[in-house]
Structure formats: structure tokens, C-alpha cells
Amino acid sequence: xxxxxxxxxxxxxxxxxxxxxxxxxxxxxxxxxxxxxxxxxxxxxxxxxxxxxxxxxxxxxxxxxxxxxxxxxxxxxxxxxxxxxxxxxxxxxxxxxxxxxxxxxxxxxxxxxxxxxxxxxxxxxxxxxxxxxxxxxxxxxxxxxxxxxxxxxxxxxxxxxxxxxxxxxxxxxxxxxxxxxxxxxxxxxxxxxxxxxxxxxxxxxxxxxxxxxxxxxxxxxxxxxxxxxxxxxxxxxxxxxxxxxxxxxxxxxxxxxxxxxxxxxxxxxxxxxxxxxxxxxxxxxxxxxxxxxxxxxxxxxxxxxxxxxxxxxxxxxxxxxxxxxxxxxxxxxxxxxxxxxxxxxxxxxxxxxxxxxxxxxxxxxxxxxxxxxxxxxxxxxxxxxxxxxxxxxxxxxxxxxxxxxxxxxxxxxxxxxxxxxxxxxxxxxxxxxxxxxxxxxxxxxxxxxxxxxxxxxxxxxxxxxxxxxxxxxxxxxxxxxxxxxxxxxxxxxxxxxxxxxxxxx
Numbered sequence: 001x002x003x004x005x006x007x008x009x010x011x012x013x014x015x016x017x018x019x020x021x022x023x024x025x026x027x028x029x030x031x032x033x034x035x036x037x038x039x040x041x042x043x044x045x046x047x048x049x050x051x052x053x054x055x056x057x058x059x060x061x062x063x064x065x066x067x068x069x070x071x072x073x074x075x076x077x078x079x080x081x082x083x084x085x086x087x088x089x090x091x092x093x094x095x096x097x098x099x100x101x102x103x104x105x106x107x108x109x110x111x112x113x114x115x116x117x118x119x120x121x122x123x124x125x126x127x128x129x130x131x132x133x134x135x136x137x138x139x140x141x142x143x144x145x146x147x148x149x150x151x152x153x154x155x156x157x158x159x160x161x162x163x164x165x166x167x168x169x170x171x172x173x174x175x176x177x178x179x180x181x182x183x184x185x186x187x188x189x190x191x192x193x194x195x196x197x198x199x200x201x202x203x204x205x206x207x208x209x210x211x212x213x214x215x216x217x218x219x220x221x222x223x224x225x226x227x228x229x230x231x232x233x234x235x236x237x238x239x240x241x242x243x244x245x246x247x248x249x250x251x252x253x254x255x256x257x258x259x260x261x262x263x264x265x266x267x268x269x270x271x272x273x274x275x276x277x278x279x280x281x282x283x284x285x286x287x288x289x290x291x292x293x294x295x296x297x298x299x300x301x302x303x304x305x306x307x308x309x310x311x312x313x314x315x316x317x318x319x320x321x322x323x324x325x326x327x328x329x330x331x332x333x334x335x336x337x338x339x340x341x342x343x344x345x346x347x348x349x350x351x352x353x354x355x356x357x358x359x360x361x362x363x364x365x366x367x368x369x370x371x372x373x374x375x376x377x378x379x380x381x382x383x384x385x386x387x388x389x390x391x392x393x394x395x396x397x398x399x400x401x402x403x404x405x406x407x408x409x410x411x412x413x414x415x416x417x418x419x420x421x422x423x424x425x426x427x428x429x430x431x432x433x434x435x436x437x438x439x440x441x442x443x444x445x446x447x448x449x450x451x452x453x454x455x456x457x458x459x460x461x462x463x464x465x466x467x468x469x470x471x472x473x474x475x476x477x478x479x480x481x482x483x484x485x486x487x488x489x490x491x492x493x494x495x496x497x498x499x500x501x502x503x504x505x
Contacts, residue, residue, distance in 0.1 A: 003187055003220040006128040006163035015212040025088050032063035034204045035180050045120045047074040053125040054085040060155050061124025062092035069100055081106040082138055107137040121152045123174045125159040133171040134160045142172035154179045158197045161188055166391045173197045182206050190414040190426055191390040222426045228466040229503035231459045247276030248318035248452030255282040257306035259325025260289040265438045265486050266324045266445035267294045272493040273449030283307050308332045314343045321448030323353030324441040340366045346457045350374045350444040358382035364404050370457040374409040398422050407461050415465050430469025433476045438486030443468045471496035
């Protein structure tokens with residue numbers, strides 16, 4: 001699903017108004033109605049305090065105030081006298097019932113700003129058109145709302161947040177518990193520097209005409225459940241007369257002394273992802289552990305006891321994953337150099353494999369085309385250097401993927417996939433419980449297992465990241481996020497794959 005800029009969203013609004021046809025005030029009414037419908041279904045509260053600017057976002061806020069009042073809710077409205085009022089704001093101001101207590105706030109009337117003890121704050125001050133930092137008395141109101149500790153629902157975007165521009169540091173932004181955004185998420189809601197301000201992100205359909213979107217260029221896309229299910233279905237269902245050889249032979253080069261756990265997690269995940277055969281190349285000290293904990297896998301011993309070294313024949317494998325728990329010993333680095341020079345298939349490189357490449361950047365030129373690298377932010381920083389803001393980080397991702405003809409997965413909330421042609425694909429599954437040791441090893445195993453089954457590198461990386469997060473989402477319903485561990489992600493993989501499969505049954 002293509003992400004749009006603030007300017008493109010505005011153009012899409014105008015296209016809808018002109019071609020549906022629908023008036024702008026009626027489109028605002030529709031947006032306000034879907035917000036109120038969500039609020040009534042999900043928020044148990046009788047009192048609402050609504051902060052409105054005088055643009056169209058403020059017009060949404062006034063319409064929401066009226067609709068909530070008509071549903072029997074207690075409503076208080078504060079109108080901030082900033083900017084010139086739009087026509088739709090003025091129209092909704094005239095529609096506002098006189099029974100709703102309304103105060104006009106400016107820098108001289110800040111003393112009138114009192115928030116009830118038990119209320120939900122609705123933020124409709126500034127929308128996606130904001131392009132400069134808040135300051136002065138408006139910024140002080142934003143800080144006041146944040147310090148109130150009341151639950152906040154932002155309409156379309158938290159006030160102070162830009163839709164798709166780099167955000168200055170330490171400027172006032174509403175910290176919402178929920179953001180009810182229209183049509184699609186906005187990029188800054190999905191980036192580390194600003195995403196936390198959006199809280200729980202709810203995307204509401206207001207009936208915009210989507211056929212016009214094909215006219216828009218974008219380098220950012222969101223991977224949605226239907227799209228991932230469609231990719232997965234390409235090689236499903238399995239043939240009745242298939243056998244283990246039909247689903248590929250995976251090789252995992254994982255684990256050194258004290259890191260048998262990383263090897264075990266990657267191996268179990270690879271098998272659960274559906275690979276037909278799995279061989280694990282690991283330090284000899286891990287032999288008994290792996291043969292006991294993962295009896296379905298075949299073991300290949302390294303030449304040394306405590307770390308990976310030596311060479312093996314790579315020609316018999318359909319996919320290779322390397323890096324989990326291997327360390328950065330000199331002989332392990334030599335092993336990796338030979339691997340990336342001799343392997344003729346895409347690789348999945350994670351963890352210490354990435355740290356070794358960071359120490360030997362000239363080796364990047366040897367990587368087979370369309371390899372998949374899965375760094376967390378610190379590992380990626382070792383590869384490319386530090387960045388000043390999220391947008392510079394995205395630029396580094398794009399440039400690295402293009403230059404080296406690889407896929408790069410920057411792991412974290414809303415993991416970003418950079419493709420060799422310069423696109424950024426944003427994952428939408430997963431939760432904060434995945435911030436636990438071993439979850440990255442699980443991802444390495446999943447993607448490797450999908451590659452072995454003859455999914456393309458693009459398909460394998462998109463399906464793998466999504467199913468990794470979906471499994472964690474399913475697991476967290478039983479474990480909660482605090483108690484979630486990497487093994488739980490593996491345990492719920494069958495259920496997660498079934499969710500994808502049944503979408504197309």
C-alpha cells in the first residue's frame with residue numbers, strides 16, 4: 001500500500017470532492033462521524049474536552065463535539081485563535097449547539113484554560129498541513145495538555161507532528177494515547193523519533209477515491225496483511241505428491257561457544273517456516289545440544305571446537321542463513337569471506353555476520369545479488385555511520401541497498417525494508433514484546449526457510465518479517481508483552497501461517 005505525503009492527501013481530498021461528487025463540508029462530516037463512531041465503541045467516558053484550531057482539523061474537532069453532544073456526552077470546547085479560520089471551520093462553528101461550553105483562547109486568555117479532572121482530551125488543533133515547529137503560547141498549551149496526564153485522542157495527526165518532513169528535536173508535540181488518522185498512516189507516525197507521539201494508531205476509511213493514487217509517485221509503501229497473504233499464497237497449497245526435497249534444503253551457519261541458544265532458535269524457526277531439509281553448521285561444542293534440541297536438523301561440525309571455521313560445499317543448498325551467535329573470531333571472519341565469495345544464491349546475514357562486514361567493508365562487493373541483511377539500528381550504524389534524524393537514516397538505507405544490490409531490513413517497530421530499486425517497505429505487524437534476546441535469530445531462521453522453498457528474496461523478506469511480527473502478536477495475547485520470549489514466537493508460528501493461509505481459502 002502506497003504511503004502519501006500531506007500534499008498528496010490534500011490532492012486526493014480535492015479529487016474526491018470534485019469526482020464523487022461531495023462537498024468539502026460533507027467530507028468533513030463523514031470524517032467526524034467515523035471518529036465519533038470509533039470513540040463510542042472503544043472509549044468509556046462521558047466527558048470530553050476538545051481543543052480546536054481554526055483550520056480544517058479544527059473543523060473536524062467542532063463536528064466531533066457536536067456529534068458527541070448529540071449522543072448524550074458532556075462536551076467542553078476550547079478554540080485556539082491561531083491562523084485564519086477556514087470556511088468549513090466557520091460552518092461547523094455555526095452548527096455547534098449553544099449548550100456546549102465554548103472558550104476562545106489566545107495568549108491573553110490562557111488563564112481560562114482549565115481541564116476537568118475526569119475527561120478525555122480530543123486534539124484537533126493542527127492537522128497534516130503543519131510544516132513549522134510550534135512555539136509561543138500554542139506550544140505552551142501543547143505542553144499543558146501533555147502534563148495534564150489525561151488520555152488524549154488526536155484527530156488525523158498529533159498537533160505539532162509533521163506528516164512527512166524531518167522533525168526538529170525538543171519541540172512541543174501532543175503525546176496521544178490514540179491517533180485516529182484518515183485513509184492511511186502518515187510517515188512520521190511510523191518513525192522512531194516521532195512515532196511514539198501517535199500512541200495506538202487507528203486508520204479510518206472516509207471514502208476517498210483511491211483510483212487517483214496511481215498518479216502519485218512514492219518511495220514508501222506499507223506491507224498490509226492482505227498483500228502478505230497474497231504473496232504467501234503463490235506457493236500454496238502444497239502438492240499432495242510433494243516430498244521433503246520439494247521444499248528446499250536450508251543451511252544455517254550459526255552458534256559458537258555459549259551461543260547454542262541462538263543456533264537452536266534459528267534452526268527451530270527455519271523448520272517451522274516450512275523448509276524441507278535443514279543442516280546446521282556450528283561449532284563442535286554445540287553438537288550434542290543441537291542434535292538433542294532440534295532432532296529434525298542435520299548437524300555439520302566446524303573444524304574447531306568453540307567457533308565456526310573451515311569451508312563446506314554450498315552447492316547443495318537452496319538458501320543459507322548466517323550470523324546468529326557466531327562471534328567475530330579471525331577464523332570465523334575467514335569462513336564468512338569464503339562463503340560470500342563462493343555461494344551462488346542469496347544469503348540471509350544477521351548479527352555477527354553484519355559486524356564482521358562492518359569491520360571489512362570491502363567484502364560487501366562480494367555479496368551475491370539480492371542478499372538479505374537484517375541489522376538492528378546499532379548494527380546498521382556500524383555499516384554506514386551515524387545519522388542525524390530518521391530521514392537521513394532512511395536515505396542511508398536506500399543508498400546502501402541500491403549500491404550493494406541487496407535487501408536491508410532495519411529491525412524495530414515498523415521495521416523498514418530497503419529494496420535494491422530504492423523503495424522502502426514498512427512492516428505493520430509486531431509489538432514491543434519482541435524487544436527480547438533471540439527474536440532476531442528467529443527472524444533469520446524464518447526468512448532462510450522461506451527462501452529455501454523458492455520464494456523470491458523480496459517475497460521471503462516481506463513474508464518473513466510480517467509472519468515474525470504476527471506470531472508475536474498472537475503470542476502476546478496469551479503471554480502479554482512483558483513475558484514474551486523468542487521461543488514463544490516460534491511456538492505461535494503455525495497459527496500465524498494458518499492466518500495467512502485461511503485468508504485465501
